[in-house]
Amino acid sequence: MEPSKDFISTFMIAVSNCSLYSKEHEAFDELAKKTLAVLEEDLKDRLEIMIIDDELIVNKKPLRGGGLHRINIIKRLKKKGISRVDFLEGITLSEIKQFIIDISEPGKRLKSYPHIRTGAVDIRMGGLKMDAVDINNLTFSPLEEIEKVKEVFHSAKPHRKLDIAGLEEVVVHFIGSFKKEANLLKLLSPIKSYSEYTYTHATNVSILSVLQAESLGIKDDLLHEFGMAALLHDAGKLFISREVLDKKGKLDDKEYAEIKKHPLYGARYLAKMDHLTRLAPIIAFEHHIKYDGSGYPDSRLNGKKQHICSQIVAISDFFDALRSRRPYRESWETGKIVALMKKNAGKDFNPMLLNNFTGLLRTALN
Ligand SMILES: [Fe+2]
């Protein structure tokens, strides 16, 4: 086997076995030692791994084959928002052990390791930036994140796949920043201009939804999947004409009927994406259905109950839509929005979820 393929397999065997043993167990110690030995064999002065699209690039060459281990390492790293890892000469057994542990635990943030650099490949500015960025030192900057969301949405076409990895990174950043920022409303971004609404709204809805979900005990992989699905709740609007979406005045019946198709378009589009779970099309389809079953699409879910994650997104969606200034109306004060939502609890919104949401707002504002 070529050395780099050998490293990916040994490393992934250690990662997937890690949760089976206590960290002091000699079997884990053996696997980590083996990984280090293969790494030292590979390491001229560094071993560099990058993920570009869905390719694994090892020391600047695409790695072919490698089967499930190659697919799994791409998945694991993407979930951490990482698309680049550099292993440097001088790496120790305790560093590689810690790295294996951190990669194997879904909700765990990576630490800094003296001889392992983790970060993102920046391909946005044309050409690769070769320096790895330390993801632990990144802070969430709403405007930068919205730029990323914007790029991904701009490149979305009916017959093209979305750059899911780019969006994964955004979600990883704001889940990480929750722990640092006490006033979570500060993470929400104001609308810079009307044309920015789609991306800003998507990002804000995802932040508000993850915030609610986390407070209800959802964590790790599911929290991340939910953040992604919420970010894409309005993906169907990519297929609605600009004239209708950007219309400043009131919509006529025909235009409104077109807008009402975005849940179905979104669900169809997202169902075709390889790297998304079922949650994304479900939320896209259901987010305009109300708690009492009214709203649209009119299918009334054929007797099925609306998914609780769609109910969470419906709350975030309504709140963010009203707090944003639009060409046809001013933004609303938080208190006024909350009062209206409470009035419609049990009809438009799940009362238990709404109660939890207003509690979170109160804590954030005090
Ligand atoms: Fe929508």
Ligand SMILES: [Fe+2]
């Ligand atoms: Fe929306």
